[in-house]
Each structure stands twice: as structure tokens, then as C-alpha cells.
Amino acid sequence: MVDQSMEQMVRQMRRGLERTPLSRRGFMWASAMSASAAFLAACSSGGGASSAPSAAASEAASTAPSEAASVEPSQALESLGPEPSFVVPPNIESELFMYNWGDYVDPNNMKLFQDVYGVKKFTYDVFSNNDEMMAKFQGGATGQWDICCPTMNYLPAMRDQGFLSKLDKSLIPNLKYVDAAFKGKYWDPTDEYSAPKDWGTTGITVRTKDVKEPVTTWREFLDLIPKYSGKVVFVDSADDVFIAPLKANGYSLNSDVKEELDKAREELLKVAPHLLALDSDQYNTKIETEEAVLGLTWTGGILELRDKPKTADVVYTIPADGTVFWLDTWVVLADPPHPIAANAWINFIHEPHIQAIETETNRYATPDSAAKQFIDPKLLADPALFVADDVVAKLEPQKDNSGIQQRQDIWAEFKSKIGQG
Amino acid sequence: MTASTEVAPVRRARPRRSVRSGLLTGLLVLPASAWYLILLVAPLVIVVIMSFGTKSRFGGYDPGFTLANYGDALDPDRVSPFVTSISLAIGGTVLCLLAALPIAYFIATRGGSRKSMLVVLLIVPFWTSFLIRTYAWLTILGPDGVGGFVGGVVGDPSFRILGTPGAVLLGVVYGYLPLMVFPIYVTMERMDRTLIEASKDLGAGRWATFRQVTLPITATGLITGSILVFIPLMGEYVIPAILGYGRVFLIGNQLVLQFLESRNWPQGAARAVVLIAIMLVSVVFYLWFANRGRRVREVSVL
Numbered sequence: 001m002v003d004q005s006m007e008q009m010v011r012q013m014r015r016g017l018e019r020t021p022l023s024r025r026g027f028m029w030a031s032a033m034s035a036s037a038a039f040l041a042a043c044s045s046g047g048g049a050s051s052a053p054s055a056a057a058s059e060a061a062s063t064a065p066s067e068a069a070s071v072e073p074s075q076a077l078e079s080l081g082p083e084p085s086f087v088v089p090p091n092i093e094s095e096l097f098m099y100n101w102g103d104y105v106d107p108n109n110m111k112l113f114q115d116v117y118g119v120k121k122f123t124y125d126v127f128s129n130n131d132e133m134m135a136k137f138q139g140g141a142t143g144q145w146d147i148c149c150p151t152m153n154y155l156p157a158m159r160d161q162g163f164l165s166k167l168d169k170s171l172i173p174n175l176k177y178v179d180a181a182f183k184g185k186y187w188d189p190t191d192e193y194s195a196p197k198d199w200g201t202t203g204i205t206v207r208t209k210d211v212k213e214p215v216t217t218w219r220e221f222l223d224l225i226p227k228y229s230g231k232v233v234f235v236d237s238a239d240d241v242f243i244a245p246l247k248a249n250g251y252s253l254n255s256d257v258k259e260e261l262d263k264a265r266e267e268l269l270k271v272a273p274h275l276l277a278l279d280s281d282q283y284n285t286k287i288e289t290e291e292a293v294l295g296l297t298w299t300g301g302i303l304e305l306r307d308k309p310k311t312a313d314v315v316y317t318i319p320a321d322g323t324v325f326w327l328d329t330w331v332v333l334a335d336p337p338h339p340i341a342a343n344a345w346i347n348f349i350h351e352p353h354i355q356a357i358e359t360e361t362n363r364y365a366t367p368d369s370a371a372k373q374f375i376d377p378k379l380l381a382d383p384a385l386f387v388a389d390d391v392v393a394k395l396e397p398q399k400d401n402s403g404i405q406q407r408q409d410i411w412a413e414f415k416s417k418i419g420q421g
Numbered sequence: 422m423t424a425s426t427e428v429a430p431v432r433r434a435r436p437r438r439s440v441r442s443g444l445l446t447g448l449l450v451l452p453a454s455a456w457y458l459i460l461l462v463a464p465l466v467i468v469v470i471m472s473f474g475t476k477s478r479f480g481g482y483d484p485g486f487t488l489a490n491y492g493d494a495l496d497p498d499r500v501s502p503f504v505t506s507i508s509l510a511i512g513g514t515v516l517c518l519l520a521a522l523p524i525a526y527f528i529a530t531r532g533g534s535r536k537s538m539l540v541v542l543l544i545v546p547f548w549t550s551f552l553i554r555t556y557a558w559l560t561i562l563g564p565d566g567v568g569g570f571v572g573g574v575v576g577d578p579s580f581r582i583l584g585t586p587g588a589v590l591l592g593v594v595y596g597y598l599p600l601m602v603f604p605i606y607v608t609m610e611r612m613d614r615t616l617i618e619a620s621k622d623l624g625a626g627r628w629a630t631f632r633q634v635t636l637p638i639t640a641t642g643l644i645t646g647s648i649l650v651f652i653p654l655m656g657e658y659v660i661p662a663i664l665g666y667g668r669v670f671l672i673g674n675q676l677v678l679q680f681l682e683s684r685n686w687p688q689g690a691a692r693a694v695v696l697i698a699i700m701l702v703s704v705v706f707y708l709w710f711a712n713r714g715r716r717v718r719e720v721s722v723l
Contacts, residue, residue, distance in 0.1 A: 131480075138481040138684065157479045230579065236667065238682065277666035278586060289564050291581070344574045402480055408683040415678060416502055419584065419668030 029093035086116045086348065089171055093338035095121040096345060097135065098146040101328070102126045105349075106361040113348050119341055128280065129237060130154045131402070137163045143335040146342035149197055152187040152327040153239075153398045159193055164409035165332045166192045171343035174350035177368040184326065186397070188248075194329040195346050198364035201387065201395065202240045202324050203288055205302050209313040217293070217321045222267060222292065227272040230419075233292035236278040238411040239398055240324065241268070244296055247321045254399040258406065265410045272417040287314060297382055303363050316384045318391055325395035327367070436528035465697075480684025482656055490691030503699065509586070510654040510662075515595040517650050518643065520594060521601035525642075527637075528602075529609035540606070543599050551596065552625070555663050559583065560665070560706055577627035577703040592660040601646040603679075608642030609635070610655050648704060655700050 019072040080117065084260050096119050098105075105124070114122050127133040130151050142163060150158060158164050168279070169175065174284055175195055181194040204221050212230065215221050222244055234241050235419050243253045245267035249262045276292050277283075284301030286292040287347070288311050295302075297316075348354060356374035359366045366372070368386045372380060380386055477483040493499065518710075528539045546554060562568050562582040572580035582588050612635065621631040658673030661673055667674070672692065678690030 056581075129682070131684055134480065135684055136682050138479070161479055180561070230581075275668075277668065279666065291564055291583075402684065403478065405476075408685060411679055412675070412683065413499070415667070416499070416670040416675070418670065 008384060010074035018195055024283055048113075070337075077131060079134075084199045086351070087173075088117050089340050089342065091343045092117055094119055094343055095123075095338050096147065096341040097123045097125070097145040097337060098345075099125045099127065099148045099333075101143060102128065104149060104328075104362060106357050109349070109354055109357055109361075112354075117344055117348070119339070134158070137161070137333075142333065143337065145333055145340045145347060145414040146336040148331050148333055149328050150331060151196070151398065152185070152329055153400045155194055155331070157400055157402075159188075160169040160333070163334050164193045165334050165336060165339065167195065167346065168339065168343045169330060171340065172347040172350070175345045177350055177352060177355070177370040179367055182367045186399075188328075189327075194331050195350065196360060197330050198359070198366055199325065199327040200294070200299050200319050200385075202235070202243055202298055202326070203318045203384075205297045206311055206315045206317065207287065207290060207293040207311075208315050210290065210293040216245045216317060216319065218319045218323075219321065221294070221296070221319065222248050222275050223269060225271045228294050229413070230276055231290075231292050231295075232271070232275050232294045233277050233279055233283045233286045234275060234296040235283055235298060236280040238402060238407065240298070241296065241411070241414070242401075242407065243324050244379075247319065247323065250321070253322075253324055253396055256401070256402055256404045256407075261404075261406050261410060265413070268410065268414045269417060270380050273420055275418050278415065278418055287311075299363060303382065303384060318384065318387060320394075322394040322396060325392075325397050327397075375392055448594070458639045468690045470691050471687055472694050474687040476685045476687055478687075480688045485687075487687075491695070493688055494691045494695050502670050502672045502675045503695070505670060506657075506696075507699070507703075509589065509593065509657075509669070510651050512590060513597065514647050514651045516590065517597055517601040518592045518647060520598055521605055521646065522643075523564045524598075525602050525609055525719065527603035529612075530604055541578050543602060547599070552659065552663075555592060555596070555660060558588075558595070558664055562588055562591075563706040575712075583664060584668050586665070586669055589661050589665040592664040593654060595658065595662060597650045598648045600712055604645040604649065605639055608639040613639050640711065641701075644708070647707070651702055653708075655696065 037307040059349050073309050096113075100271060110122055110124070113119060127136070130153075133150060134154060134157070137158070138161070161386065162231065167169065169377055172195065175191075178196060182199075187243075191230045202216075207213050209233075211224070213220070213224055214222060239253075242264060245264035246253050246255050246260065249260070249263055251257070251264075255264075256262060277286065279286065282299050283292070283295055284305060286300065287295055287297070288305055299316055302314065305314040306316075330346045330348070332339065336342050349358065350368060351372055355366050355368050355371035359371065359375050360379060363385060366375070383391075424446055434473060452566050471482050474486070474490075475483045475485040475487060498640055524543075528543075532539050560566055564572075564581065568580065569584070602609050612624040615636070616634050617630055618714055619632045625633065656673045656676075661667070661669040661671050661674060676689050676692060676696075679692065682691075
């Protein structure tokens with residue numbers, strides 16, 4: 001646990017350094033938040049000493065900046081347009097325990113939620129992939145957190161094992177903003193257990209400065225890898241890596257057919273020696289430093305690279321032979337310590353203004369069309385983020401393939417052969 | 422008669438005292454043995470039981486009895502992580518030993534008044550998280566650091582240090598060195614200096630003194646240090662994942678994959694049992710080998 005939070009800290013530090021100049025809205029948030037940051041700093045520095053001056057300092061800090069912190073966010077919101085309505089449920093708990101992917105919620109939104117809903121303690125624990133999260137609950141971690149963000153293909157198994165609570169929809173009126181395309185799907189046919197968070201694709205990242213060949217399909221991608229041996233990075237995720245060999249051969253990315261998986265194994269073992277790394281956390285850094293010039297990646301951290309002059313040649317492509325559609329979802333866990341706060345959070349995050357800020361921070365597509373009017377038009381026009389309709393038609397939803405032993409065996413074999421020979 | 426009555430109470434007192442001391446001993450040993458039972462023996466038993474089970478529908482563990490997990494663990498096509506782990510553990514231990522010996526020797530014999538300061542300096546890195554220190558190597562060895570510099574000097578733009586076994590070995594030696602230095606330092610520190618003088622008086626040179634006096638006396642420190650480094654190294658997985666880019670795939674990484682990714686706990690448990698067996702055998706062999714050498718020397722001294 002300690003190691004994970006440390007890893008998380010490092011990642012945040014790195015991201016903080018790499019973050020592109022603040023957007024208009026980001027700047028307003030930042031100025032509102034810098035006051036509370038100053039307050040925190042004053043508190044922590046005052047807490048260490050015990051003499052009279054420090055008492056005076058902390059007193060000063062607790063009056064002036066905290067006032068600023070509670071006033072300025074709403075001012076910032078006003079300037080964005082109509083005031084969003086936050087309905088604070090009566091008898092809401094003063095704590096919320098979240099178990100989520102790293103860096104996956106805008107910190108200012110978390111702060112605003114705390115201020116508006118009076119949630120004093122907001123913990124944010126981190127998992128690095130769905131299986132790790134699942135392993136935690138199978139190990140008996142139920143009741144430890146209120147809210148979690150599994151990818152949709154893990155929902156059925158979580159529901160069947162009793163890890164989830166039903167949503168309290170009377171507390172989440174904002175679900176009305178969710179597009180019909182995300183309702184009644186296989187992962188939650190009755191929409192009782194989950195609300196969509198954001199969605200995205202897995203695709204090909206290319207440094208066009210170094211790779212001159214066109215790469216528009218998985219076939220071309222796999223064939224190019226030996227040429228750029230030692231300069232290729234894949235995300236460390238079995239489901240995503242299987243997409244390339246399966247789609248390149250025209251199979252379903254959820255295939256469980258032995259012959260098709262045999263073919264996928266052959267293709268994967270062929271490229272394994274040429275990979276620089278399997279890396280879910282730092283793949284964008286490797287692309288940025290040109291350690292890797294080709295990548296099988298998510299969009300996270302990649303889209304920002306295109307905004308920097310040094311890395312403007314980075315291109316993210318959704319392969320023409322089709323790729324995965326993934327959706328992360330908000331769920332309330334079984335036996336939540338703070339059920340009302342958990343449902344209130346889901347309602348809060350689906351408020352269109354808040355949703356727009358989430359999209360701008362995380363750079364994943366929102367499932368709420370109502371939020372789009374508040375999103376930076378430049379982001380809306382990005383085909384890598386808000387995918388064109390004809391491309392959407394080629395996306396295939398990720399299913400739960402964890403029960404297919406052959407896939408597990410191939411994955412283990414592939415992982416042990418990375419960079420070997 | 423009187424003599425026997427005098428003796429009798431003494432006889433009776435003896436068992437009473439031994440009962441009391443037995444109780445006391447039991448009480449004192451209780452925390453340690455409870456710790457040992459709950460945190461070592463019980464989990465070990467669970468792992469062994471689990472290794473014979475099967476994966477449940479959703480991953481995790483279903484009770485059962487099958488040897489398939491061991492078959493998979495010992496499959497010749499899949500033992501390469503064991504081999505990589507053993508060779509890295511041996512290489513890392515030897516390098517740690519070679520690096521630690523001069524450091525410990527220097528601090529113990531030439532430290533003087535700065536001795537405690539030097540020891541503190543060895544501990545200072547522990548104040549920072551191990552993970553952050555390992556991440557720091559990413560910057561140091563990366564394309565903007567030593568890796569890029571060496572590449573520039575050699576004239577090979579694709580040269581890199583990160584993601585090679587060398588980087589992993591470096592990270593390992595860096596991380597585990599203090600574990601080796603301290604035991605060696607302690608034995609050298611406690612060593613009776615007059616023995617060295619005696620050796621010199623008897624005409625032995627510096628090297629001969631080191632080889633025939635210092636080294637045998639510090640052998641306990643060397644053995645302790647080696648075991649302290651070797652055992653955690655066999656289970657290492659963070660350093661290869663970060664500095665090795667996952668290109669150095671150890672048994673620790675395999676265990677993470679099976680427990681956290683495939684969620685095939687029985688298969689992972691079987692590998693864990695095999696790993697424990699390998700460590701037991703190698704440590705027992707090592708101790709036997711090390712002690713055998715010493716016994717021979719004692720005999721020759723006699």
C-alpha cells in the first residue's frame with residue numbers, strides 16, 4: 001500500500017512538472033485553489049514549531065485564506081455560466097473513501113465537493129489495474145471503501161460476487177444527462193449498479209518525426225515493430241495487448257477460439273523481443289523522450305504531448321481495422337461506510353459543469369452530451385478524444401476474458417519474453 | 422535421618438523453581454512464538470494448501486486437490502523466471518559482497534572519530550522511500566542522463582542503460598548494499614586488534630593477515646550479510662519492473678502476475694512454494710559449505 005501511494009506521488013510530481021500551460025478555466029480554479037494551498041502550507045509549517053509566533057501565524061492563516069477558499073470557487077463557477085445546482089442530501093456523512101485509478105479525478109472538483117457537501121475527510125486510494133482492484137475485493141476488502149471505478153467488463157463479476165451496492169437513484173437525478181448509448185448494455189442491463197464515468201480507446205501512438213511509414217492499421221503496426229526494435233512500448237495490460245494480433249487478423253478482440261489465440265500467440269512472441277517495455281504508468285514519458293517511437297497505448301498522457309512544441313509530431317491513431325471501446329464506471333461498493341456521500345458524489349460528478357472540468361483534466365470522452373457545451377471546443381474537435389461516428393461503428397466493447405486460461409498462459413509467456421533474444 | 426530431611430526440601434524446591442522458571446521462559450517466548458506462528462507458519466500453511474487447489478470462476482481460489490499447478494510451475498518452457506532470479510540473486514550478492522567488504526573494512530579500521538558519522542551516512546538513504554530512490558535512477562541513467570551521455574561518447578544513439586540486466590544489477594546493489602555492510606562492519610568492529618598485531622609480529626604481510634586472520638574472523642558477518650541480501654533478492658520485483666522496464670522478468674514478477682493479474686492464486690501459490698524450496702536448499706547448502714570451510718581451518722589451527 002505504501003509503495004503504491006509513493007508511486008502515485010511520484011507520478012503526480014512528474015505530471016505536475018509536465019502539465020501544459022493552464023487553460024482558461026484551469027487558471028481560475030488554480031487561483032482559487034492557490035489560496036487554500038497557502039492555507040495548508042501555513043498550517044503545516046506552523047504545526048511543527050510550538051512557540052508563540054507560530055500560534056499567531058496559524059490563527060492568521062485560519063481566518064484569511066480559508067475565507068478565500070470558500071468564496072473563490074463559487075466566483076469561478078459563476079464566471080463559467082449559469083450556477084450549477086448542488087443538492088446536498090440531509091444527513092450526508094462527513095467522510096468519503098474512494099478507491100480509484102491514479103490521478104483520475106480533478107483535484108479541484110474533489111475540493112469543491114468537500115466544500116459544498118461538507119465532506120471533511122476525502123480519501124483517495126489507488127489501484128493500477130482492474131485485476132489488482134478485483135484481487136483486493138476477493139481478498140476480503142469489502143466495506144473498506146465507498147466508491148470505485150472499475151472498467152465495465154469487470155462489473156458483471158463484481159456484481160455476481162456481491163461486491164456492489166445498488167445505486168440510490170433518488171440521490172442521483174443527474175443521471176438524466178447520461179446519453180442513451182451508455183444505458184442498458186451487457187455490463188449493467190438494468191443500470192442499477194453503475195453510472196458511466198468516461199470512455200476511450202486503445203490505439204497506436206507514433207513519433208512521426210522518427211517513423212515515416214504510414215501506420216493506420218494493427219497489421220501495419222505489428223509488421224513495423226521489428227524495424228524499430230527496442231523502440232516500441234506497449235501498455236502493461238493483457239486485454240489491450242491482445243487487441244493488436246487479434247484485430248490484425250480480423251478476429252474479435254474478445255476471441256476465445258483456440259486457433260485464433262494460437263495465431264495471436266505466434267504474433268505476440270514474434271514482437272516480444274523487440275519491445276522496449278511493457279509500461280502502463282510511464283509510456284507517455286518514453287514516447288516523449290523518444291526512447292520509444294511506436295506505442296500500443298491509451299490516450300492518457302499522449303494527447304497532451306501534441307500540445308508541446310518538442311513533441312508536436314506525436315500522432316495517436318485509432319486503427320482502421322478496429323479497436324476496443326472501454327468505459328470506466330462509478331459504482332457504490334457493498335457495505336459502504338458512507339452510502340449517502342457516495343451517491344451524492346456520483347450526482348455531483350454528473351453535473352455538466354463538473355463533468356466538463358473532468359473531461360478537460362483527464363482528457364477522456366464524457367458520456368454526458370449535456371456537458372459538451374462547457375468543454376473547450378478544441379478538445380471537442382479532437383478526433384482522438386471524441387471519435388467520429390464511422391469510427392465508433394468499428395469499436396468493439398471489451399468483455400471479461402479473465403476466465404480464458406489460454407489467454408492467461410499466452411500473456412504470462414509473452415511477459416517473460418519481453419526483450420529476450 | 423536429619424541429613425535426609427535436610428536434603429528433601431532442597432529436592433522439592435528444585436522442581437518448584439524449575440516450574441516457575443519454565444513458566445517465565447514460556448511467557449517471555451510467547452510473543453515471539455505467537456508472532457512466528459501467526460505471521461509465518463500460518464500463512465505458509467495457507468500457501469501450501471492453496472497450491473493444490475484450483476482457480477475459481479472469478480479468479481481466486483477454490484478448494485481441491487491437483488498437482489497441475491506444480492506441473493505448470495516446473496514446466497521446462499516456463500522455468501526461465503526461476504533461472505533469471507537465481508542468477509540475478511547470486512550476481513547481486515557477489516557484487517554486494519565485493520562492494521561492502523572495503524567499505525566495512527574502512528569504517529571499522531580507519532573510521533576513527535568519524536566512525537559514527539560514517540555509519541549514519543550509510544543509514545541516511547533509508548530516510549527516503551526506496552521507491553523514490555529507485556525512480557531517481559531513472560533520471561540518472563536515462564537518455565538525458567548517463568545513458569545518453571555514454572551513448573553520445575560511444576557514438577551510438579540507440580545505446581541505453583535502462584531496460585538492461587546491467588541497470589537491474591546496479592539498482593539491486595544500490596538497494597541492498599547496506600544490508601551487507603552492517604553485519605560485516607559489526608564483526609570487523611568487534612575484532613580483537615591485537616590478533617592483527619600478533620600476525621604482523623609473526624611475519625605475515627598485509628594480504629596474508631587479511632586472508633588468514635581478518636577474513637576468517639569476519640566470516641560470520643559475511644555469511645549473515647550474504648543471506649540477508651540473497652533471500653530478499655530472490656523475491657525482488659520492483660527494481661526489474663522500474664529499472665529493467667519489465668525486460669528482466671523475475672520470479673517475483675511472475676508471482677505478481679499470477680496473484681494480481683491472472684488472479685490464479687493456486688498457480689501462484691505453487692510457484693511460491695517452489696521458490697521457498699529453492700531458497701531453503703540454497704541457503705542450507707551455502708551454510709553447510711561456509712561452515713565446512715571453517716571447521717577444517719579450526720582443526721588445522723589445533
